[in-house]
Each structure stands twice: as C-alpha cells, then as structure tokens.
Amino acid sequence: MDQHTKITKTNPRTPADNPFAKHSRQWESFAYVYPVVSRRSRGLSVGINLNPDTICNFDCVYCQVDKQEDPKPKPVDLSRLQEELTALLAAVASGELWAHPRFAGIDPALKRINDIAFSGDGEPTTAKGFAEAVEIAVSLKTDFGLNDAKLVLITNATLLSRPNVEAALQVLDQNHGEVWAKLDAGTEAYYKRIDRSAVPLKTILDNILTCGKRRPIVIQSMFANLHGQPIPGDEFEAYASRVTELIQAGCRIKLIQLYTVARQPLEPYVSALTDDALSRLADRLSRRAPGLTVQWFGASG
DSSP: OOTTOEEEEOOOSOGGGOGGGOOOSOOTTOSSEEEEEETTTTEEEEEEOSOTTOOOSOOOTTOOSOOOSSOOOOOOOHHHHHHHHHHHHHHHHHTGGGGSGGGTTOOGGGOSEEEEEEOOSSOGGGSTTHHHHHHHHHHHHHHTTOTTOEEEEEEOSTTTTSHHHHHHHHHHHTTTEEEEEEOOOSSHHHHHHHTOOSSOHHHHHHHHHHHHHHSOEEEEEEOEEETTBOOOHHHHHHHHHHHHHHHHTTOOEEEEEEEOOOSOOSSTTEEEOOHHHHHHHHHHHHHHSTTOEEEEEOTTO
16 A cells, blocks of 8 residues: 555444434524534534425435425525524533533543534535525634634535535635535446436536635545445446546545445435445555545444
C-alpha cells in the first residue's frame, strides 16, 4: 500500500450500546431541525431537514426515510426553521440537550457540535428556501460562537450546477463549509439499480467534478448487499475508475467515506455488508487511488 494512503476504520461499538443507531429526524415538535450523534462526525450533528415532505429526485433502494404514500411539496417555513435552530443551539449551549433521555450515556467526548448539516428526507438543494436556509445557519452559527463547527451540505449532486445552488455553496465556502456528495456506482446500469434516479450518472459525475474543482469535497458511497450479493467486482472497479478520473481531471477529493446500511432500508432485499467486506473495498479503492484518504463505517458504527 502507498505510504501516503490512509484508511481509517470507524466502527468502535457493538449494536447494543451503539449511540449512532439513534438517527431519527423527529425531535420534539420541531418540523425542520433535529440533533443526532453522528457516526461520521464523531460528535453532535445538528440536522436541517428541508424536505419533511419526503420528496426526493432519488429513490435509493437503501433509503431509510419513512416515505409517504402520496407526498405533496410544502414550502419551507424559514421563520420556524430559524426559531427551531435557535432553540436547539441554545439547548446545546446550556447543556439542557444532554439531559434528554435520547442522549443518556453519551460519551462526554461526543458532547460537542461538530457540524450543522443540511441532511433530510430528500435532496436539500431542491428546496426553494435552500439559499435562505444557508444564510440562517451561517448567522446563528456566528451568534452562538460556533467558529469550529462545520456547515455541511449532504447532497446527491443532481443540482450542484444550478446558479442559485452554487451561490449558496460560495456562502458555505466562506463559513467553514463542506460539500458531501453521493457517488454509489461506476456504471449507469448499477446506478439505476441502486439510486433509481432519472438524472443520468454522467450529470452526477460532471457536477461533482465542477464542484470539486472549486473547493475540496467529500464523497460518500453506500455499498450494501442486494438479494444477499455485494457489489460485483467489475462494478466496484468501474466505480474506482470514476473516482480516479475525477481526481485526474482536477476534482479535489479530500476524503471518501464508504458506509453500509445501519438502519431499516426501504427495500427488504437490501442488507448491510460485513465489516470485512467493507474494509476490503476500502483497501481496493486506496490501491487504485494512492494518496486518497478513505474512511469506512460498518453497520454498527
């Protein structure tokens, strides 16, 4: 293995004492804001869900959102979002949040705000209030003195080329922001099978490349068993080729996170990869892209 390659395992707990399994986007009577102890951030992630209507332009087989049968678009109530985010950040600052039963027994080392993340029940950039929500998060992050906390956009990369989205990303850039973009496949056929979107894979790759030329980005890739079978070897090689092509074209990938199913997926034929299988994928990717930092997250953490 190349001496500059870094693979990290992030899977320290068993399911019985796993705080990362508690990942509900429902918090009290809030509509948009929720707290989770994130396995990828290693601390508190304050989530902003701009898609409580569950509308998304992906229909991933591994999705863990409780989909409505007939979802209807609802505009984001920005005033309510601001009130909720203010209240939650205040609860963290006062310590009140940690007294809640959901966070009983949390390791003190995890009792920190790592990020404020746009990650919800659909694609955040599809929301008409996305740019305004970014401004609200920036303002409150400043008000609460959260200089070290990140602002994260977790995205399927379908709309990163839109001018209003890029303008919002530039605001993130100026405020310790990061883009975490989804890439789950190396071929159109497997992409259609796993993500089930009408947006072509080429559009995803083009958008990731353009975004990654402008700022360092994180790529997140979900791998799971489908009908008991892991991702085929040739498909994973195609995925690794797409990653190396992005890097060679000038995409600044600061990190790739490989993960698997941790909660109940949408389709019953989807199940988690073993830690050994995921670790082998991380090792294969690192051999294909020396110097790339790869993290992997098993089903229990």
